[in-house]
Amino acid sequence: MLNKIYTYFxxxxxxWDPISDAYANSYSNYSKSNFDASCIEELNALCGHLIxxxxxxxxxxxGQYTLALAKYGALVTWRDVSKNYLxxxxxxxxKENLNIDFQLQYMDTATGSFDVVFNRVCFHxxxxxxxxxxxxxQLLNEKGIAYLILHNKNMANLKHKNLIKRLYKxxxxxxxxxxxxxxxxxxxxxxxLKKMLCRYPFSKILIEPHGNNTKVVLFK
Ligand SMILES: C[S@@+](CC[C@H](N)C(=O)[O-])C[C@H]1O[C@@H](n2cnc3c(N)ncnc32)[C@H](O)[C@@H]1O
Numbered sequence: 001m002l003n004k005i006y007t008y009f010x011x012x013x014x015x016w017d018p019i020s021d022a023y024a025n026s027y028s029n030y031s032k033s034n035f036d037a038s039c040i041e042e043l044n045a046l047c048g049h050l051i052x053x054x055x056x057x058x059x060x061x062x063g064q065y066t067l068a069l070a071k072y073g074a075l076v077t078w079r080d081v082s083k084n085y086l087x088x089x090x091x092x093x094x095k096e097n098l099n100i101d102f103q104l105q106y107m108d109t110a111t112g113s114f115d116v117v118f119n120r121v122c123f124h125x126x127x128x129x130x131x132x133x134x135x136x137x138q139l140l141n142e143k144g145i146a147y148l149i150l151h152n153k154n155m156a157n158l159k160h161k162n163l164i165k166r167l168y169k170x171x172x173x174x175x176x177x178x179x180x181x182x183x184x185x186x187x188x189x190x191x192x193l194k195k196m197l198c199r200y201p202f203s204k205i206l207i208e209p210h211g212n213n214t215k216v217v218l219f220k
Pocket of ligand 1: 019031058059060061062063064065079080081082085105106107108119120121122125126127
């Protein structure tokens with residue numbers, strides 16, 4: 001609710017950008033040097049191939065993955081709230097002569113029908129976890145695949161050194177996990193993930209935790 005009210009006053013189309021120019025450039029460089037090609041290769045294999053597949057990258061950021069997916073032949077839509085990231089990914093797409101559809105908007109309100117939904121390390125930034133999973137489900141066409149890399153509970157900072165901060169983080173985590181009251185952007189663990197996923201008739205679900213991230217692949 002609080003997160004939703006926040007979005008009414010923070011409209012990316014009216015100039016609001018949560019990411020500064022400096023941060024956008026530094027994350028873009030970080031993302032380039034830590035690029036994980038294995039997830040693109042795996043997604044390509046899971047789809048048979050990505051050539052001609054319609055794909056939306058929700059929270060695409062500086063676009064390293066958006067661009068790589070387009071190079072594999074997918075028809076890619078990038079969607080994010082940051083105009084500074086938009087500038088970076090647009091410039092690079094132009095340089096590499098890649099045709100990408102750009103949407104400067106909240107990932108939560110995405111509509112359309114896609115073969116693949118891609119969402120990497122930004123699920124927890126959504127306005128409401130359950131509503132966002134519903135958006136993802138609705139974006140998938142009949143045989144669609146959602147490929148998600150989620151920050152998991154290890155990133156919730158529940159072991160913060162400062163006792164007050166630790167208690168606050170724990171409260172925020174519990175409210176989100178057990179009462180679906182989301183304050184800020186707490187990552188969540190497998191308990192909540194499984195509770196949310198069982199509402200949808202996916203034909204197959206893969207969940208693989210790796211350190212701070214959990215890979216989730218959903219087959220409609
Ligand atoms: C950690 S970055 C991840 C970027 C990219 N997916 C990657 O793997 O490098 C998080 C991204 O989520 C975007 N973001 C945060 N909240 C969002 C929202 N509600 N709707 C769309 N994008 C959002 C930010 O602008 C940023 O680009």
